[in-house]
Amino acid sequence: MASGVTVSDACKTTYEEIKKDKKHRYVIFFIKDERQIDVEVIGARDEEYDQFLQNLQAGGAGECRYGLYDFEYMHQCQGTSESSKKQKLFLMSWCPDTAKVKKKMLYSSSFDALKKSLVGVQKYIQATDLSEASQEAVEEKLRATDRQ
Amino acid sequence: MSGGMLYGGDEIGALVFDPGHHSLRVGYAQEDTPKAEIPAVVGVAPDETIKLEPEVKPEESNVSSTPQNKYYIDTTFLHTPRPNMELHSYMKDGMIENWDMFEKILDYSYDKIIQSESQYHPVLFSESPWNHRQKREQLTEIMFEKYKVPAFFLVKNAALAAFANGRATALVIDSGATHTSAVPVLDGYVISNALVKSPLGGDYLILRAREMLEQIGIDLTPSALIASKDVVRDKDKPKFTKKKLSFQPSNSWMTYMVKKTVQDFQQSVLQVSESPYDERIVSNIPSVHYEFPTGYHQDFSSERFKLAEGLFDHAMLGAGYIAATSAGMCDVDIRPALYSSVVLTGGNSLVQGFSERLNRDLSLRTPSSARLKMIAANGTVERRFGAWVGGSILASIGTFQQMWMSMQEYQESGKSQIDRKCP
Numbered sequence: 001m002a003s004g005v006t007v008s009d010a011c012k013t014t015y016e017e018i019k020k021d022k023k024h025r026y027v028i029f030f031i032k033d034e035r036q037i038d039v040e041v042i043g044a045r046d047e048e049y050d051q052f053l054q055n056l057q058a059g060g061a062g063e064c065r066y067g068l069y070d071f072e073y074m075h076q077c078q079g080t081s082e083s084s085k086k087q088k089l090f091l092m093s094w095c096p097d098t099a100k101v102k103k104k105m106l107y108s109s110s111f112d113a114l115k116k117s118l119v120g121v122q123k124y125i126q127a128t129d130l131s132e133a134s135q136e137a138v139e140e141k142l143r144a145t146d147r148q
Numbered sequence: 149m150s151g152g153m154l155y156g157g158d159e160i161g162a163l164v165f166d167p168g169h170h171s172l173r174v175g176y177a178q179e180d181t182p183k184a185e186i187p188a189v190v191g192v193a194p195d196e197t198i199k200l201e202p203e204v205k206p207e208e209s210n211v212s213s214t215p216q217n218k219y220y221i222d223t224t225f226l227h228t229p230r231p232n233m234e235l236h237s238y239m240k241d242g243m244i245e246n247w248d249m250f251e252k253i254l255d256y257s258y259d260k261i262i263q264s265e266s267q268y269h270p271v272l273f274s275e276s277p278w279n280h281r282q283k284r285e286q287l288t289e290i291m292f293e294k295y296k297v298p299a300f301f302l303v304k305n306a307a308l309a310a311f312a313n314g315r316a317t318a319l320v321i322d323s324g325a326t327h328t329s330a331v332p333v334l335d336g337y338v339i340s341n342a343l344v345k346s347p348l349g350g351d352y353l354i355l356r357a358r359e360m361l362e363q364i365g366i367d368l369t370p371s372a373l374i375a376s377k378d379v380v381r382d383k384d385k386p387k388f389t390k391k392k393l394s395f396q397p398s399n400s401w402m403t404y405m406v407k408k409t410v411q412d413f414q415q416s417v418l419q420v421s422e423s424p425y426d427e428r429i430v431s432n433i434p435s436v437h438y439e440f441p442t443g444y445h446q447d448f449s450s451e452r453f454k455l456a457e458g459l460f461d462h463a464m465l466g467a468g469y470i471a472a473t474s475a476g477m478c479d480v481d482i483r484p485a486l487y488s489s490v491v492l493t494g495g496n497s498l499v500q501g502f503s504e505r506l507n508r509d510l511s512l513r514t515p516s517s518a519r520l521k522m523i524a525a526n527g528t529v530e531r532r533f534g535a536w537v538g539g540s541i542l543a544s545i546g547t548f549q550q551m552w553m554s555m556q557e558y559q560e561s562g563k564s565q566i567d568r569k570c571p
Contacts, residue, residue, distance in 0.1 A: 002336060004547035034546045064314065095314030097523075101180075101530070104314030105541040111316045112335045126315055126489055128523065144484065144517060 005031060005110035007117040008038045015118045018070050019089060026052045029066040029114065030059075031106055037066070037114055049135045056133070061098040064107035066091065066114055068121070073139055075146055088142050090123040091115065097128050162270040162543040163262060166305065166536040167250075169239045170325035170350065170495060173536040174257045177272065177543035181529050182536050184222075184261045189404060190249045191220030193233035219249075221256045227372050227405070231395040235404045242276035242327065242345075243283050251290065258295070270299035270552055272543040274535045277304045277331050277338045278345070284570075285563040292558045299552035301543070302570040304338045306331035308538030309493040312530070313523045319486040321471055321506065322534075323496035325350040328459070328467050330474035332486055337571065342477035346465035348458065350411070350496040353418065356455050358410045370405035371441035373397075378443060386444035413438060417448050418456045420501035422508060425457040459496075460505055467502075468509025487518035493534035497524070 017023040026043040041055045049069070056067045068091050076083035093111045095104045108126075115124060123142055127133040166173040168188060175182035195218035220226055220233060238246040238253070258266050271291055275284065284302055291297045310318040310333045320331045329345035331338055361368060367386060377388035417436050421429065427450060435449035460466045475486045490510065492503055503524045514520045525531050542548055553569040 002551070003542065003545050004549070004551050005545075006547070093314075093316070097314075099314065101312050101537055102541045102544075105311045105538060106545055108311045108314050108316045109336055109542065109545075115335070124317075124485075126317060126485070128314055128489075128521075132488070132521070141484075 002112055003106060003109040005034070005106070005113055006036050007113055008032075008036050010039045011037055011114070012117055014039050014042060015068065018068065019120055022070070024070075026055075026067060026069040028052075028055050028058075029068070031110060034106060037110065040065070053130075053133060056092075056094050057096075061096055062100055062103065064093070064095045064099050064103045066093055066107070066111070068092075068118065069138075071138065071142060073142070075143070077147060086146070088122040089120065090125055090138065090142065091118060091121045092125040092127055092133065092138075094127050094133060161264075161268070162272060162299075164272045164274075164536055164539040164543055165254075165257075166274040166533070166539060167239065167244060168324055169237070169242070172253060172257070173533055174261055175536070175540065176262075177540045179540060180537070182533055182540075184257070185533075186222050186253060186257065186261075187226060188239050189226065189235045189237050190252055191226050191230070191233045191235050191401070192217050192249075193220065193230050194218070219252045221253055222260075227408075229372060229391075229393055229395075229397040229401065232398060233401055234398050235400040239326075241278075242324075243279050244287065247286065247290065251294065254290075254295065266295035266297055269297065270301070270543070271295075271297045272301045272303065272539050274305040274308055274539050275302055277306050277329070277340055277343055279304075281567060284566055288553075288558070288563045288566040292555060292563075297555070299554045300558070300566075301552050302566060303539060303542065304331075304333075305535035305538075306338055306343075307333050307336050308536075308542065309534040310489075310491050310538075311336065311542065312534055312538035313491045313493075313525065315489045315491060315523065317482070317485050318489040318491045318523075319471060319475055320491045320493060321467065321497070323349055323459075323467065323492075323494040323502070325496065328470065328494070328496070330467075330471040332474055332478050332482075334478075334482060339478060342474055344470040344474040344477070346462075346467075346470050348462065348465050348467075349494075350414070351407075352458065353414050353455060353496070353499070354407055354410045356458055357414050357418070358406065360451060360455060361410065361413070366440060366444060367442045368406050368409050368440065369442050370402075370409045372405055374441055377441075380443055380445075383446045384444075386440070386442040388442050409441060413440070414455075415498075417452050418499055419452050420456040420460065420499055420505045421453040422501060422504050424461065425453055456499055456501070459499070459502070460509060466509065467506050468513060471506070471510050472513035483515065484518040487514050488521045490520065490522045492522060492524035493531060495532040498528060498531055 014027050024042050025045050025047050028041040030040045032038045071088050074083045075086045162177040171185045173182040174184050195216040238249040244250050291300050306320040316336050318333050322329050327345050327347050327349045331343045375389045375391045417438050430453040435447040439445035507522050511520050
């Protein structure tokens, strides 16, 4: 079941710019007029994770958002001496507990539409508080699918 | 999508119905709480008013030689003792069983609660995740044919509860009157082959509580039958006078009223202990005082926990067990996602300590790779009406208006269209 909210072309082009060209670090999406998912903030390549979190919550405690982040971390495979840099894209739905039910409903029921338009995202994360959205929690989730 | 956008805009006044075993929740979309909660029982009694006017139409009275029944719906009417009134439930196993009675309830809802005509309001219904195809089609048919609704939609209540808590993927633990179920929801779709349900719900607690109370000899006369009572001391024999009725209330009515009495006791007194029941631990917890409608009152201490333990201590049917089983039946890739968003809903989950205990039981079964996170709305309303609130919001979202199954689509493709529109 879906809400019928659509995804704007700007979302898809920005996503491609991150995925293919690595032009930006992250992008924040929001639902415009309860009809269409659109781009709110684009994060420059040199911005840190904290800035992403800040922008994600910029709307206040009562607002929900989606965020896409190109996450980098070092990973060492078992049996090798060198560690390599890994890049993974994750898409997060941010629905804080304090948000109005209507917002939560709108964002959670439209998440599927966004997922389907952005092909190639490695991990989907649903977050309701910072314990799920923090850098450590996200890294743990991304590493969970790595080979040891 | 033909004709879909006809219902666009927010000011359409869609209605949301959320049927359950305990009650049917009815109200307008976009509101925070249902307009009414109608008990899911119908009182049926022979109609005496017909005798008062015997000569209306002689030819008609010949046809209807069978006695006419009068139906009693909603709390005020049900709680009054009436001669020969039998109470029936129209629900069975989470699904609508008796359609005639259900239509009576719908008639009543439109007439007394919505106070408007059905053809002006699109209707969103919730349904249990294991609803049969034939029943969904029948409901669709009734809504379009009898009530002439302009548009209709059916959503699984577990999906609504998950959305209302901000999750599209979740393991929904719904503890209601007749059963507790664990339903995995993935991207808003119920994984129906992995749902697990157990018959341990609010009614089971009431049954156990009633057995216990009767065993220790407490009079459970419902307040509707009590004319007056005197103040008595703790544990003293109650002094009360019964109302004088010229008839004997039916058995089903008595059972229902006693159930309501015990339900109040259950809601105010029972508590789930945080760890498996242990006489020594719970004896240190302060007791709770409760007064029955008869005026009898006493303290309850370890009984509170012993009774509620029934929801959890069962090896195969305990709430923690069914949740873990349900997650275990899903694909291994999505299990971590399910464990990290366990949504708790249903009126019975409001028993004190329920969420803490479920959290504990489930954390023992959570695989080490997953992190357990339980989401339970704090408010009583959000928890009891979780699915209704979800439906209320869904039906009011602007873009949802193109999702409805419209009257036109029904007329073109028939009732089987519902399975395509609302999977």
